[in-house]
Amino acid sequence: MNKSTYLLPIVVIVIAGLLSSIFIVDERQKALVLQFGRVVSVKEDPGLAFKIPLVQEVVTYDDRILSIDVGPIEVTPADDRRLVVDAFARFRIADVVQFRQAVGNGGEVVAGQRLDRILTAETREVLGTVSSKDILSTDRAALMLRIRNAAIAEARALGLEVVDVRLKATDLPPQNLEATFERMRAEREREATDERARGNEAAQRVRAQADRTVVELVSEARREAEITRGEADAERNAIFADAFGADPEFFEFYRSLNAYRAALQSGNSTMVLSPDSDFFNYFKDVQGR
Known part of the structure; x- marks a missing residue:
């Protein structure tokens, strides 16, 4: 048996050992x-690195910014109006x-669970010191900053850095929704009733x-009409007086004609008068002629 027969397994073992001692650190x-x-060494720079085969092992962790969803968390603000909050955090x-x-050996899964508990506790503590109006307002960046700052110290004990905390949604608990809707409906009905009352008052x-x-x-208008009518009657009476003074007989004849026209309307007219009545004096004169 020649030497090459012995050298080949040795070369294979050396090459396998050399390859198993090399590992690549990804930039992420x-x-x-x-x-x-x-822990004997930390490799943070990307590239090739070495370890002792069979004795040492390599464990890698993500170096990127990670995210975790927190919630739903039920909180009780300072005004005792319970809310359900959904949040998320970014960490590395x-x-x-x-x-x-x-x-x-739990790695990122266990770290996420423990960070979830930290953020839940800090969220309840921070939001419990303010009113629900502050939580529901659009300007709540200060509250999220307080939650992040409070979680940073505890997360540092896990080797984590909390980058940001955001409140995604803030809602009422399901058992409180109906009562809240009823209260809102009653307030709107009261406002509508007030508006109708003010409208009716203005209309009245x-x-x-x-x-x-x-x-x-x-x-x-009636006063002016009466004045005009009085002036017309006065003018008419003045005309009658002038006419009576100028020719009394003609004035009497004119008045009799007006009386005949008023009394003898069209159609059948029956009048019962004494034979010597003065009403038909001018008819008597015509008959006498």
Whole structure:
């Protein structure tokens, strides 16, 4: 058996050992080199790195900014009006050694669970010091900043850095929705009733003003009509007086004709008078002629 027969397995073993001692650190990751479970080195720069085969192992963690959904969280603000809040947070692994010591083999899953508990507690504590109006307002960036700052210290113990915390949605609990809707409906009905009452009051004022204006206009028109009628009657009487003074007999004849016209209308007219009545004096004169 020649030497090449012995060298080939040795070369294969050397090459396999060399390859198993090389690992690649991705630019999106951080790596820990563990020896019997103990951290011996940290690889944060991307590229090739080395480890001892069979003795050391490599554990990688995501170096990017991660996100976690928190909620729904039921909070009780200072005005005792319960709310249900949905939030999310963004974080990154800042210290991989401390992160490994805090979560062990659980990795990012266990870290997310513990961070969820931290954010839930801090959200309840911060939102419990303000009113529901402040939480529901559009200007709530200060509240989110307070929650983030309060969570930073506790998250640092896990080797995490909390980058941001946002409140996604804020709603009433289902059991409170109907009562809230009823209260809102009652408030709107009360406002509508007040508006109708004010409208009716304004309408009555306008109607009373219009009625008074009508009465005043009619009274003024009647007054002017009476004045005009009186002036006409005075002028007529003056004309009659002048006519009577000029020719009394003609004036009597004219008055008799007007009386005949008023008494003897068209159709059948029956009059019962004494034979010596003065009403038909001018008829008597015509008959006498």
